[in-house]
Amino acid sequence: MASHAEKKLTPSRILIYATLLLACVAYLIPVFIMIITSFKTTGDIRSGNLMSFPEVWSVDAWIKAWSSACTGVQCNGVxxxxxxxxxxxxxxxxxxxxxxxxxxxxxxxxxxxxxxxxxxxxxxxxxxxxxxxxxxxxxxxxxxxxxxxxxxxxxxxxxxxxxxxxxxxxxxxxxxxxxxxxxxxxxxxxxxxxxxxxxxxxxxxxxxxxxxxxxxxxxxxxxxxxxxxxxxxxxxxxxxxxxxxxxxxxxxxxxxxxxxxxxxxxxxxxxxxxxxxxxxxxxxxxxxx
CATH class of the missing domain: 1.10.3720.10 (MetI-like)
Known part of the structure; x- marks a missing residue:
């Protein structure tokens, strides 16, 4: 068991997992920003920052994007x-x-x-x-x-x-x-x-x-x-x-x-x-x- 634990804690393994973790975080940050922004109100977007959670979670933006947002001359959503x-x-x-x-x-x-x-x-x-x-x-x-x-x-x-x-x-x-x-x-x-x-x-x-x-x-x-x-x-x-x-x-x-x-x-x-x-x-x- 000790040798197995030592194998896990080798510098090379730590470096590999740290690199993978950083890559994962870098990849997921834009997705995280998209998700939390989609649930924000316009006021939340103006008063907060990109990484902040919405004060009030709202699905109004999703409803509007689906059914009534303007995509040119028509406003029927996507x-x-x-x-x-x-x-x-x-x-x-x-x-x-x-x-x-x-x-x-x-x-x-x-x-x-x-x-x-x-x-x-x-x-x-x-x-x-x-x-x-x-x-x-x-x-x-x-x-x-x-x-x-x-x-x-x-x-x-x-x-x-x-x-x-x-x-x-x-x-x-x-x-x-x-x-x-x-x-x-x-x-x-x-x-x-x-x-x-x-x-x-x-x-x-x-x-x-x-x-x-x-x-x-x-x-x-x-x-x-x-x-x-x-x-x-x-x-x-x-x-x-x-x-x-x-x-x-x-x-x-x-x-x-x-x-x-x-x-x-x-x-x-x-x-x-x-x-x-x-x-x-x-x-x-x-x-x-």
Missing amino acids: SGFFWNSIKMAVPAVLISTALGAINGYVLAKWRFRGSDIFFSLLLFGCFLPFQVILLPMAATLGKMGLANTTTGLVIVHVVYGVAFTTLFFRNFYVGVPDALIKAARLDGAGFVTIFVRILLPMSVPIIMVCIIWQFTQIWNDFLFGVVFASGDSQPITVGLNNLVNTSTGVKEYNVDMAAAMIAALPTLVVYVLAGKYFIRGLTSGAVKG
């Missing part, structure tokens, strides 16, 4: 933008994850002539900056009649995200023994049966990795939202930007902070509920190969 993001993110995440699973399965276990070239070209999409595809994607959506629509945003995020999900699933399925697939073929299982009954049940960790990755990227995206959407189809990031930059007199920092917290809550919930699967999926092959 609720409409929030639901736009839900309608955009959920189908985009599900479709890109499903396509990535099928692509990864084919590239890992049903190799064909030119599959390596196809995979390399697909990976090239992971390194394309967002700005490169703005003009061609805008032209494509215009020809499809989907410009400035939520459906158009879904397509944009699916196209851009499928390269990442394919990479994740392909690297995960490479670790599945080929003998398992061959045995299933000998038993008469086909392409769909092997995928649905053998690979998918063991793919929960990597599915969660893709869901968390895609949801975070799509929900937090601003560039695609501001370029490919307008009016009633804009996502929460654009609505938050409009709210913060709309001036109607006195600057209401509590409302701005409440709106920012509303925009951040879905990704926070996803990480809290599925974070352990994210780590498990990464260590199971998502970043190997």
